[in-house]
Amino acid sequence: MRNVIFNKILINKYNTEGPRYTSYPTAANFHSEFLINRYLSAVDSSNKDLVPRELSLYIHIPFCNSICYYCACNKVITKNKEKATEYLHYLQQEIDTKGRLFDNDRRVMQLHFGGGTPTFLSDAQIKQLMDVIRRNFNLSKSESRDYAIEVDPRTVTRERLRALSAMGFNRISFGVQDFNPETQKAVNRIQDESMIFSLVEDAKEVGFQSVSVDLIYGLPFQTPDTFTRTMERIVELAPDRVSVFNYAHLPERFKPQRRINQQDLPLPADKLKIYQNTIKQLTDAGYVFIGMDHFALPQDALSKAQGQRKLNRNFQGYTTHADCDLISFGVSAISYMDDCYTQNCYDIAAYIELVRQGSLPITKGLCLVPDDQIRREVIMQLICHFAVDKTKFEEKYEIEFDHYFQAELSLLEPMRNDGLLELKPENISITNKGRLLARVVCMVFDKYLSAKNHGGFSKVI
Numbered sequence: 001m002r003n004v005i006f007n008k009i010l011i012n013k014y015n016t017e018g019p020r021y022t023s024y025p026t027a028a029n030f031h032s033e034f035l036i037n038r039y040l041s042a043v044d045s046s047n048k049d050l051v052p053r054e055l056s057l058y059i060h061i062p063f064c065n066s067i068c069y070y071c072a073c074n075k076v077i078t079k080n081k082e083k084a085t086e087y088l089h090y091l092q093q094e095i096d097t098k099g100r101l102f103d104n105d106r107r108v109m110q111l112h113f114g115g116g117t118p119t120f121l122s123d124a125q126i127k128q129l130m131d132v133i134r135r136n137f138n139l140s141k142s143e144s145r146d147y148a149i150e151v152d153p154r155t156v157t158r159e160r161l162r163a164l165s166a167m168g169f170n171r172i173s174f175g176v177q178d179f180n181p182e183t184q185k186a187v188n189r190i191q192d193e194s195m196i197f198s199l200v201e202d203a204k205e206v207g208f209q210s211v212s213v214d215l216i217y218g219l220p221f222q223t224p225d226t227f228t229r230t231m232e233r234i235v236e237l238a239p240d241r242v243s244v245f246n247y248a249h250l251p252e253r254f255k256p257q258r259r260i261n262q263q264d265l266p267l268p269a270d271k272l273k274i275y276q277n278t279i280k281q282l283t284d285a286g287y288v289f290i291g292m293d294h295f296a297l298p299q300d301a302l303s304k305a306q307g308q309r310k311l312n313r314n315f316q317g318y319t320t321h322a323d324c325d326l327i328s329f330g331v332s333a334i335s336y337m338d339d340c341y342t343q344n345c346y347d348i349a350a351y352i353e354l355v356r357q358g359s360l361p362i363t364k365g366l367c368l369v370p371d372d373q374i375r376r377e378v379i380m381q382l383i384c385h386f387a388v389d390k391t392k393f394e395e396k397y398e399i400e401f402d403h404y405f406q407a408e409l410s411l412l413e414p415m416r417n418d419g420l421l422e423l424k425p426e427n428i429s430i431t432n433k434g435r436l437l438a439r440v441v442c443m444v445f446d447k448y449l450s451a452k453n454h455g456g457f458s459k460v461i
């Protein structure tokens, strides 16, 4: 296993609940006193750069045909396609409203349709949405653009994939989760292996530059043996990227998870073994281990971004194009620009009502104070690059790093003694032994996390 050492004793010692740091501060800290004027001034100042700043757009489509019991996403299960028609009407209105706020010379280098299931929509609906986006924003045709759509394989055909590629999407991710029939049954997500194989082949043939699959470890009835078999098939499938998520089982928060029996879940020791095997199988097959839970073929843009230290982490996980401002649309969608996070309301009816009144549907947010900015950058460096160059922080923020983080550095001492990281005068670096526990190192720098509010997050591994 290159770049990572799996040390069971240390993992057991440090494995705790903690944020995934797709943002810092995490969404749990966004508050409703956030003022829309603050968002508008962030937009205004983001337009002012001499060289127009590039954009990343996220579109949330919250509908699915059927429920997967494990799911922690913001979605509505319905067979009624009409529900989407009404939602789309207001989504387009939101895109029109926000589109007017941003200068048109700002190129969109990243576009992500997520959900729910974006392909719950018909091709005509997705095309119409793309037309509205194109009318409002400067979409790129560059090879290096990253235009992705999340796809439930049960909702598409080769023809649909061709249509999506023609609309400008060049990256696709399929929800696979596991091939084990017993697991599929227990989570109410039955999908045929051969269908996934033909769709991945079709996606490559119709021109997607990067094909990705999502898997989850820690689901019911998974054992090291069953998951080894799933991973053998994934290696044969040879997608460009593989995301292997740790199952976040929080039944008190996500009601459908109550239909999963706790006693059917793999025991912690087995779960660790499953992840250990997965890392070995994928890296032995030539995949580069990206961050903490992604894998990519060496020629994929994500591997190149990691190699060039251009990896970025946001609500879509690890991504390329680190310097874009993020503008998001639809229920619960989160935007980030000029040190301000904003989040749209969670509920569809409330969202529709706000947009109908002509308001921006933002109901929460947080503007980073200088201390948040410094900590955010430390956490993002650690989680993306596993190292922090202290001198850069001292120059950029005019702080004396060791003095500023005196308390944190002393909390890191035991981790240094256990070999998880190296503390040098000029930098902090996470070792191969500490890599899987990077989230725990980040937690030391998280000012909002106290001993009592670790709850509500999933286990680090």
Ligand SMILES: C[S@@+](CC[C@H](N)C(=O)[O-])C[C@H]1O[C@@H](n2cnc3c(N)ncnc32)[C@H](O)[C@@H]1O
Pocket (backbone or CB within 6 Å): 064, 070, 071, 072, 073, 114, 115, 116, 117, 118, 150, 151, 152, 153, 174, 175, 176, 177, 214, 215, 216, 245, 246, 247, 248, 249
């Ligand atoms: C929006 S879904 C992907 C698109 C499509 N709806 C599908 O399921 O194929 C996003 C991904 O999040 C992951 N996911 C959902 N709930 C999860 C949970 N509780 N723990 C870990 N990963 C989860 C799954 O791997 C899923 O594919």
Ligand code: SF4
Pocket (backbone or CB within 6 Å): 063, 064, 066, 067, 068, 071, 072, 073, 075, 115, 116, 117, 152, 175
């Ligand atoms: S995993 Fe995907 S298809 Fe299943 S409920 Fe969640 S969002 Fe919908």
